[in-house]
Amino acid sequence: MPTSLPISSGMLLGLGASGPAVAEVRSRLAHLGLLDEQTAGGYDEVVAAAVRLFQQERGLTVDGIVGPDTYRRLEEARWQLRDRVLMYVPGHLVMGDDVAQLQARLAQLGFDAGRTDGMFGPRTDEALREFQGSVGVAADGVCGPDTYRAFDRLVRTISGGNAARLRDRVTLSELRTGVMDKVVVIDPGFEAGADICEAIAVRVEGRLAALGTQVLLTRSGSEGSLPQESQRADFANRTGADLLISINCAQTSSSLVNGVVSFYFGEPSGGAHSTSGRLLAERVQDEICSRTSFLDCRTHPRAWDLLRMTRMAAIRIDIGNLSHTQDAQRLADPDVQEQVAEGIASGITRFCAPE
Numbered sequence: 001m002p003t004s005l006p007i008s009s010g011m012l013l014g015l016g017a018s019g020p021a022v023a024e025v026r027s028r029l030a031h032l033g034l035l036d037e038q039t040a041g042g043y044d045e046v047v048a049a050a051v052r053l054f055q056q057e058r059g060l061t062v063d064g065i066v067g068p069d070t071y072r073r074l075e076e077a078r079w080q081l082r083d084r085v086l087m088y089v090p091g092h093l094v095m096g097d098d099v100a101q102l103q104a105r106l107a108q109l110g111f112d113a114g115r116t117d118g119m120f121g122p123r124t125d126e127a128l129r130e131f132q133g134s135v136g137v138a139a140d141g142v143c144g145p146d147t148y149r150a151f152d153r154l155v156r157t158i159s160g161g162n163a164a165r166l167r168d169r170v171t172l173s174e175l176r177t178g179v180m181d182k183v184v185v186i187d188p189g190f191e192a193g194a195d196i197c198e199a200i201a202v203r204v205e206g207r208l209a210a211l212g213t214q215v216l217l218t219r220s221g222s223e224g225s226l227p228q229e230s231q232r233a234d235f236a237n238r239t240g241a242d243l244l245i246s247i248n249c250a251q252t253s254s255s256l257v258n259g260v261v262s263f264y265f266g267e268p269s270g271g272a273h274s275t276s277g278r279l280l281a282e283r284v285q286d287e288i289c290s291r292t293s294f295l296d297c298r299t300h301p302r303a304w305d306l307l308r309m310t311r312m313a314a315i316r317i318d319i320g321n322l323s324h325t326q327d328a329q330r331l332a333d334p335d336v337q338e339q340v341a342e343g344i345a346s347g348i349t350r351f352c353a354p355e
Helices: 022-033 045-058 069-079 098-109 122-134 145-155 163-175 192-212 229-239 274-289 325-332 334-352
Strands: 183-186 212-218 245-252 260-265 296-302 312-320
Touching: 022 045, 022 069, 045 069, 069 325, 098 122, 098 334, 122 145, 163 274, 163 296, 183 192, 183 325, 192 212, 192 245, 192 334, 212 312, 274 296, 274 312, 274 334, 312 334, 325 334
Parallel strands: 183 212, 183 245, 245 312, 260 296
Antiparallel strands: 260 312
């Protein structure tokens, strides 16, 4: 079994890099069939192209650079079901493709393991124990040889189930009881245009609070900052929030890119995704674009940590590109900020409205 990637959390690997970390990245890519394992060398254009393909398949930012998120997903991708014993470890979630395969298999057999996100959390543990108890295996929450054999016996005869999809429908129904009784976490972006994001977030908070919604901010000025996406996801999970809205401004190397785009948890290939997250993103995207002159760049699935690690409907909105002259002018206008805030609040209200 290959060892863990020898990389510190702050390192970035790109064109021209070399050394043990690059060799390990090449090995991982070759294991996934994205790189010819017979070749050797440093971080060249071929490696960058393979990294971009991997990032695209996994719903990550496609930049050809291996940073902390891509490192972690490369590590997760090396595991296949049966490679190791799986179990729930509070405070240290086991993650990997094998966990996602386990979740998908449990859902196929009618056991609700939660979202197929590759993270072994409490819901997956509960579903696994329920499965084990139903097939006469010790219900200890440890997915080992006995449990794998039980899967083999059943998967041959049972197929077509989708407990995760049913759970998504139930969750969506529970959310559609009006916005008054909801807890909403608003996450102002920490990167480009942080002051603009916070100004819009405060306006959204005011509108929702007036409707009886409890609104929590992941930051206010420089106080209580949670810079890591995983920290903000954990904050939202611990508060028991119903929705999470992350408000951001883009800043790209191209001054031609412009417009508003929204993201929800999902695999770009069309696999697992959040039904409620997608609908929320569509509602908010429509409301912002109907009130402003920003280009509508639609909604897209992504597997960034903030969307993947949250247990509620979560979306990220990128409002304009600060590198684009017209977008930057719009974003600096308080009236446009008001319109964007009104669009976000209205989109949330529409999403929560009873059918």
